[in-house]
Amino acid sequence: MSTTQHWIARRGEALKGTLDIPGDKSVSHRAVMFAALADGTSTIDGFLEGEDTRATARIFSQLGARIETPSPSRRVVHGVGIDGLQAPTTPLDCGNAGTGMRLIAGVLAGQAFDSVLVGDASLSRRPMRRVTGPLARMGARIDTEADGTPPLRVHGGQALQGIAFESPVASAQVKSAVLLAGLYAKGETSVVEPHPTRDYTERMLAAFGVTIAYSPGKARLHGGQRLRATDIVVPADFSSAAFFLVAASIIPGSTLRLKQVGLNPRRTGLLHALRLMGADIREENTAEQGGEPVADLVVRHAALKGATIPEALVPDMIDEFPALFVAAAAAEGATVVTGAAELRVKESDRLAAMATGLRALGVQVDETEDGATIHGGALLGSGTIESHGDHRIAMAFAIAAQLSSGEVRIEDVANVATSFPGFDALARGAGFGLDVHG
16 A cells, blocks of 8 residues: 555535646657657647656657757657667666557667666556567567566667568557557558557558558558658547546536547547447537547536447547446446456556445446446445556546545555646546545
8 A cells, every 4th residue: 555645535516617638648659759750840739748758758868859848738859760769878767658668669679779668667567578579570679577578678780571460459559569660671561450449650650741551450551661740739638538528427517628639539439438328428619630530528417327338349448447437336227348358457457446446435346357347326435445556547536436425545646647647636626526645
């Protein structure tokens, strides 16, 4: 148990107002990465000022790209070109960022120099063979620990060859690592997935001038292409918006407007799942930013009903399941989740963490290997929740606590800053009962 930072959360008020959600983490990672690899200078607006994304920016600075911060959430990146990265003098610290580590491994696989990728205690437990395996097939040499976990020791100077990769897992990170290595490989690299995943990498490579063919679940490109500097506006992060979509759906009397949220079709599974449960969420002021569709999301309280979540939605909401579990706990009847085994290898075992936490508040949860049945409608009690240092678990229980009959103590919340800096202040401003301690 952490004695450092924890939250005390309790019933607050109906949520009201218009919220600016921080920039999309996935888009921020890729924007700073691709801008560093591009020829010329790119400006990124709406960059997420989170620890994960800053770690990625810091790594590309170590690799020789000059990155300026003229104001918060803005980065000016002086690209060094696809062949311009320089050998780092120290290990490259990804912090808690699985996205950062896996994508950067793809880039480093094609360099002439050796490098080492390290992460914090949580990231150091996450599986990396799903990335190092296909990269090895392309000719990369990357060593992991005996169990396939970081650090990743990348041996430079390997001649990469394009491959036709059929991914066994639906993971945008794996797909992206292979495609990025493919830029350095001879010939064509293609990826086919078991289920379509987010196409951020494909959309943004195209925005940076790379010729890439892609459709849901498939992508291919030729090696040897250069990236052209471009300015990017990062949309608001749907994964962060998800917590407020659920909160306003389940707290009586709530109405919230979330401004210009990214609605990449491979990202919005939760939106479909909540609507299936009866949520009242409207899209207004639709537009496009950085190749990504965006809209204001207007959400009102609604009486949610349990539902069987279609497995086809799972890859499109893999980061939003902690929030969905809370919606399910508040809904009338049972919600059934299957096909979500990937949740066990995120920042924590999210299936186990959510099931344990909800039970502590009095909710019946039947956990399975690849999902759970959540029996909703029970009155939520008080209790102590272990977040396991997982930002999404912590934020999910901050929402659950808004329906609690007492106080909910949420341990180990410092990692919320990795993806959603300022969450607690934004939540309190909207009506949450939430105090920070430690």
